[in-house]
Amino acid sequence: MSSAFIITDLEGTAGVTSFADEAYPDARYLDRSRRLATAELNAAVTALVDAGVSDILVWDGHGCGGLWYEDLHPAAQLMHGLPLAPFSVIDPIVDAYDVGLIVGQHARAGVRSSNMNHTQSSRSIDSLTLNGAPIGEIAQSALYRGDAGMPFVFLSGESAACEEASEVVPEIVTASVKRGLSRGSAISLSPARARALIRDGVREAVLQHRSRPVAPTVWPGPYVLEKRYFHTDAADASGALPGAERVDDQTVRFRSESIRSIVYR
Known part of the structure; x- marks a missing residue:
């Protein structure tokens, strides 16, 4: 394992609780949220570098941009911008990476206690089901990349997102940096504690995967x-x-x- 692909989101970041104030394009504290999210991402990148991972690609997965580019860890490359390039362009690049990680994730739409829960669009989509099972963005990522052989080994974010990730990928290592109380409120760890948990979790995930490889997530069709x-x-x-x-x-x-x-x- 020498390369890693990281998907980031904003709503699962410690200290971020509000769509209107902290996550939407016109949110008054969006820049603060981006800095917090970037610091959590950098904690993950630091742990990967310390573990000998030399090629790290980050995909900013928050619609309007969820990272503060100037603070990006020097070992990371950033894939960003809208509209997204077609999958036919992105897939040959991303599929070459050994493992996937997710930083700053929220739970799927409809999880009552989950802070900032939604699936894809907080303004238009009520729910998704695949073959009768409710899914969110975690399953989407794991299944899409799993089809090309990429396992997801780590996820950080809101506590309900960590539980959801463990349902989708039982072997995944998670780091919960905040606990949802409702869709608009949470208990967040301090920034220092959240970043330390992420560093420790990524380190554990790399070691675990090297000794007992995590399998890609594949569900049978049709x-x-x-x-x-x-x-x-x-x-x-x-x-x-x-x-x-x-x-x-x-x-x-x-x-x-x-x-x-x-x-x-």
Whole structure:
């Protein structure tokens, strides 16, 4: 194991609790959130470097940008910008990395006690199910990259996200940096404690994977994805896509033999 791919998000960062004030593009404290998230990312990168990982690629996974570029660890490369390049461009780059990690993750939509819970869009998507099982962004990442043989070995973020990750990847190492009380409130660790937990967790994950490799996450097909929206106009647009089936006023269904072609529909 000499290379690592890290996906970052913002809402699972310690000290960040509010979409409106700290995560949306017009949030008044967005820059502060980005600095906190970057410091947590840098803790993970430091641990990877200390463990001898020489090639580290970071994907800023927060829609409007969740990292403070000027503070990025010098050992990391950053993949960022919108609109995203097509998967046909991204996949040959990312699939070459040995393992995946996630830093700053939140739980899927609908987890009552989870701070800032959502799946993909906090403003439009109510829920996702794959073959009848509820999924969030953790399963999406693990299944999409697992299809190419990449295992996810570490995740940090909100406590419910850590529990969700352990359901998707039982062998994963997690670091909980805040505990959700409701969608808008949490108990956060101090920045220093959160970063120390991340460093220790990444170190443990690397050692564990080298001695007992984590398997890529693969679910058997064929696949049926149901996507439920908050509002009917979003379901109208999604239902007009090729291969879509309208289930009810707010839900659209997709079918595929390929996980990569369906999990981000």
